[in-house]
Amino acid sequence: MARNGTANRLSETVTTEKPRGKEDLTGQVFGELTVLRRAEEKKNNHLCWVCRCICGKECVVAASRLKNGHTKSCGCARRRTAANRRDLTGQRFGRLTALYPLEEKDASGKVVWRCRCDCGNETVVAVGSLVRGLTKSCGCLRQEVSSGMHDHMHYRDDTCVEMLERAQRSYTENKSGFRGLFLTKDGLYRATITFRKVHYHLGYFRDFDDAVKARLNAEQQLHAGYVEAYRQYQEKAEQNPAWAEENPFYYNVRLVNGEFSVSKTRL
Numbered sequence: 001m002a003r004n005g006t007a008n009r010l011s012e013t014v015t016t017e018k019p020r021g022k023e024d025l026t027g028q029v030f031g032e033l034t035v036l037r038r039a040e041e042k043k044n045n046h047l048c049w050v051c052r053c054i055c056g057k058e059c060v061v062a063a064s065r066l067k068n069g070h071t072k073s074c075g076c077a078r079r080r081t082a083a084n085r086r087d088l089t090g091q092r093f094g095r096l097t098a099l100y101p102l103e104e105k106d107a108s109g110k111v112v113w114r115c116r117c118d119c120g121n122e123t124v125v126a127v128g129s130l131v132r133g134l135t136k137s138c139g140c141l142r143q144e145v146s147s148g149m150h151d152h153m154h155y156r157d158d159t160c161v162e163m164l165e166r167a168q169r170s171y172t173e174n175k176s177g178f179r180g181l182f183l184t185k186d187g188l189y190r191a192t193i194t195f196r197k198v199h200y201h202l203g204y205f206r207d208f209d210d211a212v213k214a215r216l217n218a219e220q221q222l223h224a225g226y227v228e229a230y231r232q233y234q235e236k237a238e239q240n241p242a243w244a245e246e247n248p249f250y251y252n253v254r255l256v257n258g259e260f261s262v263s264k265t266r267l
Contacts (some may be wrong), residue, residue: 026062041060096123112127
């Protein structure tokens, strides 16, 4: 009796077992894909499933490719990786020129680029926002359009005088808490400044106050110095147009042994 009962239970177990290849993957997650339902069509005689990618797109994937990990997205992951690896150095996106990628990534894991705006300000932008044209300036373009101030700005040497003045009073939203400073993985503060489309590296600093001091000194020489020289030149040019024709405005900067050397129009 015991043998017959055991045989019956084994028989029941065998008959209720699902056939190979007929498992239900509905609701399971493979990489960035969530299985929705079994597909009606087959690929090369392989059972396929309709999946929704994390990006929102639906795709049909063979069950074998899901289970062995060969397919983990609709293809968007590969495209994102390719975009992240692109070298954008020197490329322009609207008013922005890509300078260099940062070590840190954004919340979605995408590469973030340090960019210089035509107004002279710098900003940090995710690679996707650049290549898709979602971000075209440091924010100055939107402000100009909303305030109608573009026609009242003064541009010289690829530099907006008004924006230089504004940049000296504003802080950027970065991890260091101060414009032009970036906190590295080593805990050092990297100080930088951009002037007339030239990017200057001011050094690495362990102390935050020393980094801020280096940045402020550079601003005083490049940004504030330029604005002051331009305003003085404009005042004299308005008083003496003939002199201005013979003496064009210039404000040239060189970094020599870690120190800025400035030459400008003699008033």
